[in-house]
Amino acid sequence: MKQDIHEYLSELEDIPGTRVYTAQRARRGYWMNQFAMSLMKAENRERWKADEEAYLQDWPMTDEQRQSILDRDYDRMLDLGANIYFLAKLFSTDGLSFVQAVSTMTGMTVDEYQAMMIAGGRSPDGVRSKKAGN
């Protein structure tokens, strides 16, 4: 049952609207994620809230990565290697729930997204595979 790593990784890229947290992404986003972890400490949250740009200068990221964080552009942050569980520290510091933060990536308002969830969520039909289009 041993899987070929190249096939395994290429399948992970075949899912629409999904960035699986692979080694490649984890390496690219390393410092974004470590920055987010630092917000688990109350004193760091205070320093972050006082001056976000200055706080980010302590972390060796690209300007593009810094800007995506300042913009709270979660989709962009994921493209640049961040992971949602790390980013949870950032949106929790902003006082946002998972539903509020996650809904910003869907093109829906929070209310629309919440209504979709209460109605049973998003169907997997049509969003299983880019190649198969199913």
Place this chain on the structure above:
Amino acid sequence: MAKITSGIASSHVPAIGAAIDLGKTEEDYWKPVLAGYEWTRNWIKSEGKPDVIVLVYNDHASAFDMKVIPTFAIGCAESFNSCDEGWGPRPVPVVEGHADLAWHIAQCLILDEFDMTIINEMDVDHGLTVPLSLMFGQPEAWPCKVIPLAVNVVTYPPPTGNRCWALGEAIQRAVESFPDDLNVQIWGTGGMSHQLQGTRAGLINAEWDNRFLDRLVGDTDELRHIPHIEYLRETGSEGIEMVMWLIMRGALGKKTRCLHRHYHVPASNTAVGHIVLEPEE
């Protein structure tokens, strides 16, 4: 001799913890989520009361950051505090470990060719504390000891379902070679379908989830062969957490019987699944 007498699986959605902590469980949104745990709450106070729980969960970038990523880690400390995930620690009791049994299991697993990471100091996050709150409510102290067993399901690749099942089997052997008479439960947590990212966020697949629940019962071992890509496509990027349920299932032996089952959509972004199983000889 110690024995694994039952297994419990449950989602561990952080918002459920917040609802319990903030006294919102009587709200219309939360009532049906919590109602499905009533049976278990009563059972676990009486005939279902464990001495120790081996609690399989995943750390959500809380105790482990990107510096170290253990695939399977076992908590061997005397106690574990609830960690601050960005909004302050959950107001829950300290989790008391069982260092003797934990070290025993760790040693057995390594000799059984599972190369465990041993953790002597660790805080635990909602992945571990939300299931405790769901089963035990809000006591002054948790009514039993807990051995945290953390699985990497964040950075790819996580362990295969087959490996998780086999780890469960090895945990059962390890527990049964511990000399003290202990009633041990194994819990598998996380899932069911959910995706927390991108345009596919909010994905739920009730049909797939329920087939997964069906196949935890009886003597089938089909679930151990589900590849990662199927979890991802069918149940969303975070549905992969369900591989942890297979550690629980593997530890119950060849055949199981279902004592209780619950499924509800949604809690936050997630399909809540819960099942109570016991080994059937």
